[in-house]
Amino acid sequence: MQSDLAIDLGSSNTRIFVENKGIQVDEPSVITVNVDEETVIAVGKEAYQMLGRTPDRKIAAYPITGGVISDFAMVEAMLKTFLKRVTRSSIGMPKAVICVPKGITEVEKAALVNLISSSGIRKVCIIEEPVAAAMGAGTDISSPHGSLIVNIGGGTTQIAVISLGGISVSRSARNAGNSMDEDIIKYIKKTYNMLIGRRTAENAKIQAGSVISGSVPGTYPIKGKCLVTGLPIKVDIDAEELVAPLRKTADLIISQIQDILVETPPELLADIYTDGLTLTGGTANLTGIADLIHEQTGLKVNTAAQPESCVIKGCGEAIKYIDSKPSKKGGINPIIERY
Numbered sequence: 254m255q256s257d258l259a260i261d262l263g264s265s266n267t268r269i270f271v272e273n274k275g276i277q278v279d280e281p282s283v284i285t286v287n288v289d290e291e292t293v294i295a296v297g298k299e300a301y302q303m304l305g306r307t308p309d310r311k312i313a314a315y316p317i318t319g320g321v322i323s324d325f326a327m328v329e330a331m332l333k334t335f336l337k338r339v340t341r342s343s344i345g346m347p348k349a350v351i352c353v354p355k356g357i358t359e360v361e362k363a364a365l366v367n368l369i370s371s372s373g374i375r376k377v378c379i380i381e382e383p384v385a386a387a388m389g390a391g392t393d394i395s396s397p398h399g400s401l402i403v404n405i406g407g408g409t410t411q412i413a414v415i416s417l418g419g420i421s422v423s424r425s426a427r428n429a430g431n432s433m434d435e436d437i438i439k440y441i442k443k444t445y446n447m448l449i450g451r452r453t454a455e456n457a458k459i460q461a462g463s464v465i466s467g468s469v470p471g472t473y474p475i476k477g478k479c480l481v482t483g484l485p486i487k488v489d490i491d492a493e494e495l496v497a498p499l500r501k502t503a504d505l506i507i508s509q510i511q512d513i514l515v516e517t518p519p520e521l522l523a524d525i526y527t528d529g530l531t532l533t534g535g536t537a538n539l540t541g542i543a544d545l546i547h548e549q550t551g552l553k554v555n556t557a558a559q560p561e562s563c564v565i566k567g568c569g570e571a572i573k574y575i576d577s578k579p580s581k582k583g584g585i586n587p588i589i590e591r592y
């Protein structure tokens with residue numbers, strides 16, 4: 254028997270969970286291809302190392318942008334390569350739970366389901382990403398109690414109030430880890446006349462970034478290309494300089510959380526006031542982000558353990574619902590659609 258799977262095709266990272274085994278793939282959603290021969294050169298970690306470094310006629314790219322597939326063929330090739338690592342080739346095709354960002358269109362969803370099916374999955378079950386994040390963070394989603402989930406990934410931030418297994422109010426926006434990296438690139442360009450790549454910006458954010466002033470001491474070396482001479486240069490920036498560019502995205506996320514609170518029905522709001530919110534996604538690891546959200550919203554902020562893995566863990570937990578019908582007694586089944 255082929256083990257069932259859970260798949261999280263994120264803008265930054267692809268994660269695959271295998272039933273009874275756990276997370277077996279956790280790699281950047283990057284693929285490098287040879288344009289002329291239409292062959293795959295590398296995927297995941299190996300392809301990530303090639304970003305911005307490929308010669309003519311070879312492309313290394315993130316084929317999912319802002320939670321949405323931007324290059325169908327590339328995502329399909331990447332997923333097939335990852336799936337080959339976790340499935341036994343000989344017998345049958347597995348079933349899979351996949352998560353979709355709340356707020357994608359029917360057309361985008363159909364494209365995703367199509368792609369997963371054509372990558373060798375027999376049955377595709379859909380769960381909404383914020384629900385998966387809540388489950389993976391250990392929230393009891395079946396209770397009538399309201400919980401506020403803030404999942405800040407690379408491509409999107411999803412904010413949702415969940416109760417009784419469903420989403421009451423939600424927001425999805427493209428202010429997340431990637432927009433933080435872009436703001437670092439812009440800041441370095443403007444201040445130092447220096448061009449840096451996306452990986453350099455992301456590393457600076459992870460190593461020296463913070464959204465709270467005074468929390469990261471010292472300097473951080475950044476290497477790039479001088480816009481005046483065209484030559485390579487290095488500047489030692491003060492870690493403090495990263496606060497302002499990173500705050501742009503952080504402040505937008507916080508105002509979206511405030512919008513959601515305004516839309517939340519009073520009973521659920523009372524629950525959230527008592528319990529606070531749960532922070533998940535890779536960007537939950539950013540220095541100061543939990544403190545800043547607490548400071549600006551007044552809510553307690555519970556950062557999930559291994560926040561980047563919550564969505565895939567939640568999808569993995571939902572594997573047990575693949576074959577179960579929605580219960581007549583009103584039991585909670587997080588799977589909303591099956592194809």
Ligand SMILES: Nc1ncnc2c1ncn2[C@@H]1O[C@H](COP(=O)(O)OP(=O)(O)O)[C@@H](O)[C@H]1O
Pocket residue numbers: 262263264265266267405406407408409429430431455458459534535536537538539540561
């Ligand atoms: N320690 C860290 N500090 C700041 N940002 C981080 C850290 N670790 C990961 N990230 C960011 O988290 C994002 C990836 O989160 P993830 O939830 O895997 O994204 P997605 O679901 O969009 O694929 C990236 O923007 C990455 O730079």
Ligand SMILES: [Mg+2]
Pocket residue numbers: 263264406407534564
């Ligand atoms: Mg994600």
